[in-house]
Amino acid sequence: MISVEEALTRILAEIQPLNQTQVPLAEALGLVLAEDVIAKENIPPFDNSAMDGFALLSKDSRPRNGNPPRLRVTGGIAAGYVTDQAVEEGCAMRIMTGAPVPPGADTVIQVELTRNEGPESEWVEILQEVAPGNNIRPAGEDMHKGQTALQRGIEIGPWEIGILATLGYANVLVIRRPRVAILSTGDEIVDVGEQLQPGKIRNSNGYLLEAAVRRAGAEAHRLGVARDSVASLREKLNEAITYDLVLTSGGVSVGDFDYVKDVMQEQGQMNFWRINMRPGKPVAFGRIGAVPLLGLPGNPVSSAVTFELFGLPLIRKMLGHQRLVKPQIDVVVAEDIRERAMRRHYIRANVAWQNGLFVAHTTGNQGSHIMTSLLNANALLIVPEGGVILNAGDTAKAMMLDWPEVES
Amino acid sequence: MISVEEALTRILAEIQPLNQTQVPLAEALGLVLAEDVIAKENIPPFDNSAMDGFALLSKDSRPRNGNPPRLRVTGGIAAGYVTDQAVEEGCAMRIMTGAPVPPGADTVIQVELTRNEGPESEWVEILQEVAPGNNIRPAGEDMHKGQTALQRGIEIGPWEIGILATLGYANVLVIRRPRVAILSTGDEIVDVGEQLQPGKIRNSNGYLLEAAVRRAGAEAHRLGVARDSVASLREKLNEAITYDLVLTSGGVSVGDFDYVKDVMQEQGQMNFWRINMRPGKPVAFGRIGAVPLLGLPGNPVSSAVTFELFGLPLIRKMLGHQRLVKPQIDVVVAEDIRERAMRRHYIRANVAWQNGLFVAHTTGNQGSHIMTSLLNANALLIVPEGGVILNAGDTAKAMMLDWPEVES
Numbered sequence: 001m002i003s004v005e006e007a008l009t010r011i012l013a014e015i016q017p018l019n020q021t022q023v024p025l026a027e028a029l030g031l032v033l034a035e036d037v038i039a040k041e042n043i044p045p046f047d048n049s050a051m052d053g054f055a056l057l058s059k060d061s062r063p064r065n066g067n068p069p070r071l072r073v074t075g076g077i078a079a080g081y082v083t084d085q086a087v088e089e090g091c092a093m094r095i096m097t098g099a100p101v102p103p104g105a106d107t108v109i110q111v112e113l114t115r116n117e118g119p120e121s122e123w124v125e126i127l128q129e130v131a132p133g134n135n136i137r138p139a140g141e142d143m144h145k146g147q148t149a150l151q152r153g154i155e156i157g158p159w160e161i162g163i164l165a166t167l168g169y170a171n172v173l174v175i176r177r178p179r180v181a182i183l184s185t186g187d188e189i190v191d192v193g194e195q196l197q198p199g200k201i202r203n204s205n206g207y208l209l210e211a212a213v214r215r216a217g218a219e220a221h222r223l224g225v226a227r228d229s230v231a232s233l234r235e236k237l238n239e240a241i242t243y244d245l246v247l248t249s250g251g252v253s254v255g256d257f258d259y260v261k262d263v264m265q266e267q268g269q270m271n272f273w274r275i276n277m278r279p280g281k282p283v284a285f286g287r288i289g290a291v292p293l294l295g296l297p298g299n300p301v302s303s304a305v306t307f308e309l310f311g312l313p314l315i316r317k318m319l320g321h322q323r324l325v326k327p328q329i330d331v332v333v334a335e336d337i338r339e340r341a342m343r344r345h346y347i348r349a350n351v352a353w354q355n356g357l358f359v360a361h362t363t364g365n366q367g368s369h370i371m372t373s374l375l376n377a378n379a380l381l382i383v384p385e386g387g388v389i390l391n392a393g394d395t396a397k398a399m400m401l402d403w404p405e406v407e408s
Numbered sequence: 409m410i411s412v413e414e415a416l417t418r419i420l421a422e423i424q425p426l427n428q429t430q431v432p433l434a435e436a437l438g439l440v441l442a443e444d445v446i447a448k449e450n451i452p453p454f455d456n457s458a459m460d461g462f463a464l465l466s467k468d469s470r471p472r473n474g475n476p477p478r479l480r481v482t483g484g485i486a487a488g489y490v491t492d493q494a495v496e497e498g499c500a501m502r503i504m505t506g507a508p509v510p511p512g513a514d515t516v517i518q519v520e521l522t523r524n525e526g527p528e529s530e531w532v533e534i535l536q537e538v539a540p541g542n543n544i545r546p547a548g549e550d551m552h553k554g555q556t557a558l559q560r561g562i563e564i565g566p567w568e569i570g571i572l573a574t575l576g577y578a579n580v581l582v583i584r585r586p587r588v589a590i591l592s593t594g595d596e597i598v599d600v601g602e603q604l605q606p607g608k609i610r611n612s613n614g615y616l617l618e619a620a621v622r623r624a625g626a627e628a629h630r631l632g633v634a635r636d637s638v639a640s641l642r643e644k645l646n647e648a649i650t651y652d653l654v655l656t657s658g659g660v661s662v663g664d665f666d667y668v669k670d671v672m673q674e675q676g677q678m679n680f681w682r683i684n685m686r687p688g689k690p691v692a693f694g695r696i697g698a699v700p701l702l703g704l705p706g707n708p709v710s711s712a713v714t715f716e717l718f719g720l721p722l723i724r725k726m727l728g729h730q731r732l733v734k735p736q737i738d739v740v741v742a743e744d745i746r747e748r749a750m751r752r753h754y755i756r757a758n759v760a761w762q763n764g765l766f767v768a769h770t771t772g773n774q775g776s777h778i779m780t781s782l783l784n785a786n787a788l789l790i791v792p793e794g795g796v797i798l799n800a801g802d803t804a805k806a807m808m809l810d811w812p813e814v815e816s
Contacts, residue, residue, distance in 0.1 A: 025600060026630075029619045044777060045604055052661060078636065080596030082607040097661065098596055098706065100607050142778045149780065158623060159782040162616030162708055166609070166779060170601035188488030188506055192433060193578035196453055199490040199508050201574070208570030211437045215566060222434075228486065253460065253505065298506065300570055327814035329761065353737065369452060370550045371574060372557070374567040403811050406735035 001276040003385075004309065004344060008325075010271055011285050011310055014292060017320035018244060021176040025164055028156045030217050031174040032320035037150035039167055042140035047101045048079075050135045054114055054124055055105035056092040058132040068125040073116070077102055092124050101136055108135035143167070153322055175320035178218040181243035182209045183236050185251035185260060186298060187228040204371070205249035205303045209296070212307050213247070216315040226251075233259050237267070241289045244318060247311060250298030253282040260295045264288055276385060278343040279368035280306040299368035305346050305380065308401060328382075331360040331398040337383060337390040339366070344385045348377035351398055352405040360398055378402040409684040411793075412717065412752060416733075418679055419693050419718055422700060425728035426652060429584040433572055436564045438625050439582040440728035445558035447575055450548035455509045456487075458543045462522055462532055463513035464500040466540040476533040481524070485510055500532050509544055516543035551575070561730055583728035586626040589651035590617045591644050593659035593668060594706060595636040612779070613657035613711045617704070620715050621655070624723045634659075641667050645675070649697045652726060655719060658706030661690040668703045672696055684793060686751040687776035688714040707776040713754050713788065716809060736790075739768040739806040745791060745798040747774070752793045756785035759806055760813040768806055786810040 002010070020034040049055065060071055076094035077083050086104035087093050093102050101108065107130050115125040143149050149163055156164070156174065164172055184206045192202050206222050213220035221243065226236040233251070240246040251260035252273055264270050264286045273284035273295070279302035284295035294311055296303045313324035331351055339345060349360040363377045364370070379398040383390060390396055410418070428442040457463065463485070468477055484502030485491050494512035495501050501510050509516065517538045524532040551557050557571055564572070564582065572580055592614040600610050614630045621628035629651065634644040641659070648654040659668035660681055672678050672694045681692035681703070687710035692703030702719055704711045721732035739759050747753060757768040771785045772778070787806040791798060798804055 025615055026618055029622060041604060043779070045609065046606065050775075050777070079594055080607050080636070098594070098609070137775065137777050141773075141775070142780055150783070158616050158619035159712055159779070159785075161619045162612040162712065162782070163779050165600045165612040165615040166708070168600060168602075168604070168610055170599075186487055186506070191578075192573045192576060194576075196449060196576070198454065199488050201453065201506070202576055204570040204573040207433055207573040208566050210434055211566035211569045214437060228488070300574070304567055304570065327811065329814055365549075367458075367545065367549070369458070369545050371451070371567070371571050372550055374570070375558075377567075400811070403735065403808070406737055 001274045001281070002272055004275060004277050007272060007275045007283065007285070008310060008313060011294070011314055012317055012324070014271065015314055015317045018176050018178055018318050020173050022171045022173055025161060025170055025172055028164070028172045028174050029158070029161060031156055031177065033150055033152050033154050033156055033160070033172065034175050034320065035173040036148050036152050037164060037167060037169065039143040039145055039147045039149045042145050043143040043166055044137055044139055044141065046139050048098050048137050049095045049101060049108045050097065050137050051108060051110035052097050053095060053108050053110040053135065054092040055087055055095045055102050055108050056126070057087065057089060057105060058107040058130055058134070060090060060092070061107070061109060061126045061129045063129065068115070068127050070123050070125050073122055073124050106132045110135060153320065155321065178244040178315055178318040179221065180213045180218045180245045180247060180315065181221050181223050181240040182206055182213065183223045183226055183240055183246060183248045185226045185228070185233065185248055189225045204300050205296070205298070208300065208304055209247055209249065209307060212304070212311070213315065216312050217319050218315045228259065230259050230263060233263050234267070237263060237288050241291045243291065245314065246288060246291055246293040248293065248295045249303045252284040252295040252297065260284060264293060264295070268293065276343050278341050278345045281343065283310060285310070297368070300371050301374060302368045304374055308380065308399070309346070326399050326401055328397050328399050329358055330395050331358040331379070331381065333381065333390045333392060333394045333396050334359050334361045335392050337362065339383070340387040340389065341383065342385065342387050345383040347381040347383060348373045349379045349381040349398060350376050350405070351379040351400065358398070358404060360396070378404060409682045409689070410680055412683060412685050415680060415683045415691065415693070416718060416721060419702070419722050420725055420732070422679065423722055423725045426584050426586055426726050428581050430579045430581055433569060433578055433580055436572070436580045436582050437566070437569060439564055439585065441558055441560050441562050441564055441568070441580065442583050442728065443581040444556050444560050445572065445575060445577065447551040447553055447555045447557045450553050451551040451574055452545055452547055452549065454547050456545050457503045457505055457507050457509060457516045458545050459516060459518035460505050461503060461516050461518040461543065462500040463495055463503045463510050463516050464534070465495065465497060465513060466515040466538055466542070468498060469515070469517065469534045469537045471537065476523070476535050478531050478533050481530055481532050514540045518543060561728065563729060586652040586723055586726040587629065588621045588626045588653045588655060588723065589629050589631050589648040590614055590621065591631045591634055591648055591654060591656045593634045593636070593641065593656055597633045612708050613704070613706070616708065616712055617655055617657065617715060620712070620719070621723065624720050625727050626723045636667065638667050638671060641671050645671060645696050649699045651699065653722065654696060654699055654701040656701065656703045657711045660692040660703040660705065668692060672701060672703070676701065684751050686749050686753045689751065691718060693718070705776070708779050709782060710776045712782055716788065716807070717754070734807050734809055736805050736807050737766055738803050739766040739787070739789065741789070741798045741800060741802045741804050742767050742769045743800050745770065747791070748795040748797065749791065750793065750795050753791040755789040755791060756781045757787045757789040757806060758784050758813070759787040759808065766806070766812060768804070786812060
């Protein structure tokens with residue numbers, strides 16, 4: 001049995017980011033940028049007005065004998081248009097937000113600080129003196145031509161998409177999304193829509209893992225259930241090796257029908273198959289043909305927890321992410337935890353932010369078949385190896401799966 | 409001008425969760441459950457073994473004269489199968505994890521605590537005394553028949569999907585996903601693939617909002633750009649009102665070409681169009697026909713920030729979520745903030761968890777056209793109305809958009 005850390009290290013050592021591909025901008029959301037994005041123009045591309053108002057010479061805004069200066073309005077510039085006409089001394093031009101500042105003008109005064117006779121007015125009174133550059137957004141103030149605007153390796157979120165659009169990237173070079181095959185194993189498993197016969201249970205792991213894989217940013221493909229025979233498993237795995245990763249559940253323990261390990265050893269290689277943790281000791285990792293296979297336990301809670309610990313970082317590495325694992329923080333334990341597990345124990349817990357502390361409550365019966373213990377859990381509270389006992393008020397580490405609840 | 413709180417209250421008062429719809433289980437991820445989910449069977453459905461081992465009578469595990477008792481193996485039960493054959497005194501049956509406990513047996517001993525001659529052995533020695541119920545997972549221990557397993561109103565994540573699958577919900581009643589039309593406005597806007605001509609900028613808001621709407625869980629449909637004329641806007645809005653929500657950017661300020669407000673007043677109703685905040689004063693909300701319209705500002709940063717403050721809660725309410733807004737926490741400000749804005753100021757900031765405190769650093773130039781200030785921002789630091797100054801070391805509220813960085 002190896003430690004959780006060694007298992008993760010061994011998995012990640014075998015996994016590389018997938019290849020790069022060009023995708024239309026709108027499809028890049030959530031993927032990792034595979035190129036440095038250089039600004040090919042200044043952004044904004046030209047000096048433009050931050051306000052609706054008037055473009056003028058700043059010196060013309062000075063009061064004359066205590067009265068607001070009155071300037072002749074010689075035209076107007078709307079956003080999206082340019083003018084060759086210069087603003088001359090004693091004159092002003094109407095200007096809209098985002099419109100290019102016309103030649104001659106060195107400042108803009110917002111419409112609220114002026115007085116005139118409406119949209120057709122031939123004159124405008126300037127009610128406040130304004131400095132040069134007022135309300136002017138200079139070309140290149142946000143990004144200058146040649147600047148690296150986004151660095152390869154970042155995750156593309158909505159705001160990065162906005163920047164890519166501004167810079168004219170209709171297509172983006174990204175790391176492609178892994179295609180993940182999900183295979184449940186066991187003669188006891190029936191599909192979700194089927195009537196339960198005696199001795200049978202439904203395929204919860206297939207659906208749970210499909211959703212978890214999608215949430216991790218990969219494509220998930222449920223291949224159904226392999227029966228408890230080497231022939232059935234070989235057939236399903238033959239289909240599975242056309243994917244980038246195979247996730248199985250069940251079949252990796254010490255039982256007579258735990259064939260996943262056997263077929264891996266026969267048709268690929270086994271890296272490890274037991275981890276010193278609970279829930280989830282029987283986790284296998286290796287290859288089937290050339291394709292990585294992560295064999296998760298059959299118990300639904302074990303499957304869910306080991307996916308977070310090993311499946312998620314594996315998929316994130318394929319996606320090219322820099323941060324692979326969920327954050328760990330110090331939490332205060334709200335109740336005694338006296339299970340004396342010799343293996344490291346990951347306890348489903350709900351962590352809330354209360355009075356300046358992260359406080360963790362466990363979510364009930366921690367049996368690996370108790371799916372309801374997953375409900376309301378946003379964290380895995382970590383009880384170290386060796387039969388450690390935690391008392392209420394102790395500090396422990398928790399892996400945060402979701403943002404903690406915040407008192408409002 | 410109304411406050412941020414009043415604007416949000418007015419928006420949410422006009423919005424109801426959308427109607428319910430039945431979707432296949434795998435498509436329910438991220439949606440809100442619209443029915444209480446009742447367990448129609450016990451889960452697990454039958455007493456079953458937690459281990460690979462032997463089913464026996466617990467009294468037969470007692471050592472005899474200091475020696476391990478030797479029991480006759482009368483058969484085996486694999487997961488997925490049942491047997492009518494009872495385990496009798498002095499006998500044991502081989503049992504696999506998940507297999508139903510056979511009649512007669514009241515306990516299971518794991519294979520590691522037994523000795524025999526391998527899979528075909530006709531006897532087994534029991535190396536440890538075991539109590540009744542050992543390694544038996546009783547029927548209904550996780551969920552009992554008739555129990556409400558999931559309550560309507562929760563968000564369906566991967567773990568809820570696992571529970572739904574276990575309970576046989578091949579289809580699920582959910583609140584349907586809103587279809588959101590996204591419309592950019594302005595004669596200055598060209599599409600992302602086009603060459604920039606003088607005076608033009610690219611349609612960043614359309615792409616940014618499309619991604620943000622998707623991330624919020626809704627379907628996003630970019631309708632392109634309406635030109636600065638009432639006719640063009642009417643035409644585009646005519647298309648937009650077949651959606652559940654219209655998001656526009658630009659055209660809601662005080663300029664001569666800000667027609668969105670006008671068309672709303674003409675063809676629907678205007679609820680408000682100015683909010684006492686920065687960035688993003690010109691935010692309009694109302695209806696076009698019967699369809700809610702949220703008019704966001706044209707500046708990209710204003711558009712991004714006001715989407716988080718108003719668009720996201722609006723969409724989450726349509727989706728039926730209970731928690732609509734992002735969490736606010738107390739943070740320590742790492743640097744002086746002396747902009748003396750009279751409006752409430754939402755400063756793009758990066759919040760990290762350092763030495764037991766949430767610490768906020770601003771992300772540079774806070775102009776509403778500086779898109780690069782969005783990069784690395786995971787929070788909006790809130791500077792209250794009225795020209796408040798924050799000094800380094802002060803505590804302030806921040807709205808967290810993402811999980812803060814954690815020191816490792």
